[in-house]
Amino acid sequence: MIRCKPMLGTYVEIQIDEAQVGLTSRQTHLAIDEAFASIALVQSLMGFHDRHSELSMINRYRADESLEIHPWTEKVLKIAQFICHESHGLFDCGVGRQLVNKKLLPLHQINHAPSNESSILSIQFLGNQIIRLTQAVCLDLGGIAKGFAVDEAVRALKLCGIQNGVVNAGGDLRVFGKQSHTVLLRSPRQANELIQIGSLQERAIATSSNHTIFHPQKGSTPIQGSYSIIAQECIYADALTKVLALSQDAHHPIFKNYQAESLWLPA
Amino acid sequence: MMYWKPTLLSIAGLAITASPILAQAKIYVSIEQAQQLLFPNQSLVKHPIIISKALQERMRQASSIRYPFTGERIWKTSDGGWLIIDEVVGKHEMITYAVGIAPNGSVKGLEILEYVESYGYEVADSQWRQQFIGKTAGDPVKLNQDIQNISGATLSSKHLTDGVKRVLVLHELALKSSVSK
Numbered sequence: 001m002i003r004c005k006p007m008l009g010t011y012v013e014i015q016i017d018e019a020q021v022g023l024t025s026r027q028t029h030l031a032i033d034e035a036f037a038s039i040a041l042v043q044s045l046m047g048f049h050d051r052h053s054e055l056s057m058i059n060r061y062r063a064d065e066s067l068e069i070h071p072w073t074e075k076v077l078k079i080a081q082f083i084c085h086e087s088h089g090l091f092d093c094g095v096g097r098q099l100v101n102k103k104l105l106p107l108h109q110i111n112h113a114p115s116n117e118s119s120i121l122s123i124q125f126l127g128n129q130i131i132r133l134t135q136a137v138c139l140d141l142g143g144i145a146k147g148f149a150v151d152e153a154v155r156a157l158k159l160c161g162i163q164n165g166v167v168n169a170g171g172d173l174r175v176f177g178k179q180s181h182t183v184l185l186r187s188p189r190q191a192n193e194l195i196q197i198g199s200l201q202e203r204a205i206a207t208s209s210n211h212t213i214f215h216p217q218k219g220s221t222p223i224q225g226s227y228s229i230i231a232q233e234c235i236y237a238d239a240l241t242k243v244l245a246l247s248q249d250a251h252h253p254i255f256k257n258y259q260a261e262s263l264w265l266p267a
Numbered sequence: 268m269m270y271w272k273p274t275l276l277s278i279a280g281l282a283i284t285a286s287p288i289l290a291q292a293k294i295y296v297s298i299e300q301a302q303q304l305l306f307p308n309q310s311l312v313k314h315p316i317i318i319s320k321a322l323q324e325r326m327r328q329a330s331s332i333r334y335p336f337t338g339e340r341i342w343k344t345s346d347g348g349w350l351i352i353d354e355v356v357g358k359h360e361m362i363t364y365a366v367g368i369a370p371n372g373s374v375k376g377l378e379i380l381e382y383v384e385s386y387g388y389e390v391a392d393s394q395w396r397q398q399f400i401g402k403t404a405g406d407p408v409k410l411n412q413d414i415q416n417i418s419g420a421t422l423s424s425k426h427l428t429d430g431v432k433r434v435l436v437l438h439e440l441a442l443k444s445s446v447s448k
Contacts, residue, residue, distance in 0.1 A: 003304075004295045004379040006424035011379065013295075029304060 001025070003032050007039050008146050009049075010170025014153065017164040017179055031160030035153035035167065042149035045073050046141045048096065051108050058131070059096065059138055062112050063122075066132035074129045076141060076148050079235060081120050083144075086254050087243045092216035094118035096138035099214065105140060112136035119216070143213075146172045147206055147238025154234075167234075174204035174234045188226035188267040197228075197263065204234035208241035215246055222246055224267035231260040292383040298352065298365070301378045302342065305350055305367030311342035314349075314445075322441055330433035332426075341442070346370050349442050352380070355430040360384055362427055366434045372443065374431065 002015040014032050023031075047053045054073045061067060069077075083091045097115050099105040113136040122135040146169050153167045154176050164177030175181045180201035187193035188209060207228040214221060222245040229244060231237040236258045243254055250262045296304065302311055316338040318326075323335055332355065340352035347370035354363045361383045367375035 002293075002295050004293075004382065005377060006379070006427045010424055011382065 001028060001032075003029075003036075005036055007036070008043055008149060008169055010146075012036070012039055012149075012153075012170070013166070013168040014157070015166040015168070016157070016162055017177070020161070020163055023161055027160070028162065031157050031162050034160055035156040038152040038156045039149045039169070042072065042145055042152060045070050046076060046145040046148075048105050048140050048142065055139060055141055056109060058123075058133070059111055059113075060109055061133055061136065063133055063135050066126065066130055068128075068130050071129055072148070072152070074125070074131070076145055076235070077120065077123055077131070078125060079148075080141065080144050080239065081123060083236075083239045083243070083254070084120050086257065087247075087252075089119075089216055090246045091143070091239055091242045093120045093139045093141055093143060094122070094137055095214050095216050096140040098216075098219055099140055099142075100138070102214070105142075111138050113138040116219070143208075143242050144235060144239045146170070147204070147234035147236070150174050150204065150234040150238075172204070172206040172234050172238050175200045176202060185226065185228065185263075185265070188224065188265050195265070200230070203230055203232060204237045205230045206234060206237035206241050208245055213242055213245050222248065226265040226267070228263040228265075229255070229260050230263065231258050236260060292381065294381050295379050298340075298380065301352075301365040301380060302350060304378055305365060305376045306344055306348060309344045309346075309348070311344055311350060314341050314343045314442075315339045316341060316441055316445075318437075318441075322437070325440060326433040326436045329436040330429040332429050332433055336433060336437065338437075343442075344370075348375065349438060351434050351437065351442075353430055353434055355426040357426040360426075362430075364427060364430065366431055368435075368438050368442075372435075372438060374435070377431065379427075 001018065002013060004011055004013045006012075014035055016028055016032065020028055044050065045054045048055060050056060054069050057067065058069070080091070080093045084093070096105065097111070097113060097118060100107040101115075118136070118138045120137070120139060122133055122137050124132045124134060126132055150167045150169050150172050151174065154174050157165055157167070158176065164179045166173060166175050166181050171186070173183070178201075180199040182199050183197055183205055184194040185197050185207060187195055205228055207226055209226055227241045227245040229237045229240040231240065237260065240255060240258065240260050243252055244250065244262050244264060250264050255262055318336055318338045326336055327333060334356060336353060342350040349368040350365060351368070352363065352365045354361060362379060363381040364377060364379045366377050369375040
């Protein structure tokens with residue numbers, strides 16, 4: 001059973017292996033509905049395009065202001081900040097304004113961040129989902145929230161009793177359960193070419209192409225290619241593809257910290 | 268325990284040696300399944316309408332989709348809900364989708380029925396395909412069925428967003444008023 005909906009600006013597929021032990025097909029569909037609802041919540045909290053999202057709220061704030069956020073937003077911001085530290089700034093969600101300048105994102109609201117100096121490191125976590133900004137920011141969580149949404153969808157499916165399946169949000173995908181699944185990679189040279197990279201079990205893979213990645217300090221884009229990371233959770237796979245693309249180092253030490261493996265196909 | 272089983276081809280040589288296969292059509296749910304998902308336990312009555320030129324034009328303006336909408340795949344529920352099936356054609360894809368509209372005119376839900384990549388969906392080189400099947404690690408890849416788990420450049424869902432816009436215009440101008448008839 002496989003269903004697909006347009007979400008997160010792309011197509012999200014949820015695939016459940018047939019014959020889940022002890023579940024009717026109605027229960028399986030309700031589980032898939034729950035998983036889609038989790039993804040919709042991530043979108044409404046962390047979407048840059050949505051001016052009512054919590055992310056947009058954070059982007060409107062000035063330095064020294066503090067606000068309370070949803071635990072999911074807090075979790076994503078914390079992980080994003082941690083990876084920013086560990087990658088020495090290569091992965092920094094503060095690149096929002098650069099993406100706006102390149103017309104990859106719309107700026108539909110007031111933003112107080114200096115045009116090229118926003119960083120996720122400006123967020124202080126005060127506990128109980130309260131954050132404070134040491135400097136105004138222009139954050140884009142596009143490089144991490146999709147992976148998190150996939151993880152939350154998998155969690156929702158498991159809570160509903162689903163034992164095996166795959167969630168794929170436009171290339172950020174996670175396989176869970178005892179069954180392994182063949183994974184194909186879209187060729188960076190030709191979109192209609194698919195390359196079989198192997199089979200995954202209890203793992204996530206995310207792939208980024210170079211087009212939407214910018215070096216947080218230099219503003220440059222990596223050389224053309226397809227950059228994939230295989231990790232246990234999709235949030236890490238998603239974020240680490242940017243470290244791979246920007247460092248051009250398939251053996252960057254950060255990958256070991258997450259037991260992640262890299263896969264880099266030059267165009 | 269090995270969680271990632273790479274293909275027999277060594278990863279180092281992947282870019283050079285891996286043979287490509289072509290993207291395929293993906294079928295998600297049938298019309299009947301979509302009806303059940305969007306309007307569970309409700310009976311739907313088919314309600315095709317003829318789309319006038321003027322309506323066609325209004326739908327085009329609202330969505331910037333040029334090719335005409337066909338009014339055949341429309342159903343209604345007894346309480347004023349609607350289910351409409353439409354297609355959007357992008358540069359690289361064709362998507363068949365179902366939209367459920369609640370009696371108050373809001374979008375109740377959306378299901379994608381079918382996704383077809385518009386460039387070549389058959390495998391040209393059958394000799395090569397045999398080689399490929401022999402090379403898979405565990406599950407043989409069944410074309411048309413297993414080609415689901417694709418990682419790679421993100422495909423934009425903008426066309427579908429436009430499609431939903433035109434369906435909402437259709438509802439506003441032609442369907443809403445026909446409930447009372």
